[in-house]
Amino acid sequence: xxxxxxxxxxxxxxxxxxxxxxxxxxxxxxxxxxxxxxxxxxxxxxxxxxxxxxxxxxxxxxxxxxxxxxxxxxxxxxxxxxxxxxxxxxxxxxxxxxxxxxxxxxxxxxxx
Amino acid sequence: xxxxxxxxxxxxxxxxxxxxxxxxxxxxxxxxxxxxxxxxxxxxxxxxxxxxxxxxxxxxxxxxxxxxxxxxxxxxxxxxxxxxxxxxxxxxxxxxxxxxxxxxxxxxxxxxx
Numbered sequence: 001x002x003x004x005x006x007x008x009x010x011x012x013x014x015x016x017x018x019x020x021x022x023x024x025x026x027x028x029x030x031x032x033x034x035x036x037x038x039x040x041x042x043x044x045x046x047x048x049x050x051x052x053x054x055x056x057x058x059x060x061x062x063x064x065x066x067x068x069x070x071x072x073x074x075x076x077x078x079x080x081x082x083x084x085x086x087x088x089x090x091x092x093x094x095x096x097x098x099x100x101x102x103x104x105x106x107x108x109x110x111x112x
Numbered sequence: 113x114x115x116x117x118x119x120x121x122x123x124x125x126x127x128x129x130x131x132x133x134x135x136x137x138x139x140x141x142x143x144x145x146x147x148x149x150x151x152x153x154x155x156x157x158x159x160x161x162x163x164x165x166x167x168x169x170x171x172x173x174x175x176x177x178x179x180x181x182x183x184x185x186x187x188x189x190x191x192x193x194x195x196x197x198x199x200x201x202x203x204x205x206x207x208x209x210x211x212x213x214x215x216x217x218x219x220x221x222x223x224x225x
Contacts, residue, residue, distance in 0.1 A: 098211035102154035
């Protein structure tokens with residue numbers, strides 16, 4: 001079983017739609033959680049950190065449920081520019097390091 | 113303020129050859145991590161360097177080795193290349209103290225033929 005698993009996608013949604021991505025992680029000792037965005041053939045870029053209390057950044061809302069080992073990302077009022085691959089990322093503390101552990105990613109295509 | 117710089121951007125190698133990829137971290141960062149991203153997959157952690165030593169290693173064979181220099185720049189070496197090593201190799205720099213502030217380079221796309 002992979003350490004970080006995401007919805008396979010792809011998600012094709014019209015502009016203005018609300019879309020939700022889910023992610024589960026297997027290591028209960030994981031300490032930090034993120035969503036990264038990756039555009040086609042580009043490097044990953046941090047979208048937002050994810051906290052147990054939930055956090056919001058404009059149209060984006062992230063939630064973490066440590067008991068269920070579940071992370072979510074909600075995008076409201078989708079824009080064409082939101083089309084990208086969304087990567088769920090988890091870290092632990094191993095030998096004093098903080099390697100990022102990525103999921104496979106979920107592809108989002110927002111259409112006019 | 114320069115971000116993470118990787119070279120070369122593209123590379124074509126033959127099976128069995130060796131390759132060296134280079135990375136200069138973002139100014140102020142002291143830790144360099146390398147990732148391999150195959151087509152359609154998420155990035156997979158190869159190893160991380162801090163204070164010129166390998167601090168963490170992912171599930172990659174010994175054919176993958178690295179080095180960090182006193183100026184924090186880093187190299188990734190892959191020996192005895194296999195077709196399956198074809199991927200985008202990403203370098204990320206950060207501070208040693210935590211997982212925040214990771215900055216990725218634009219990667220080196222390696223094709224093994």
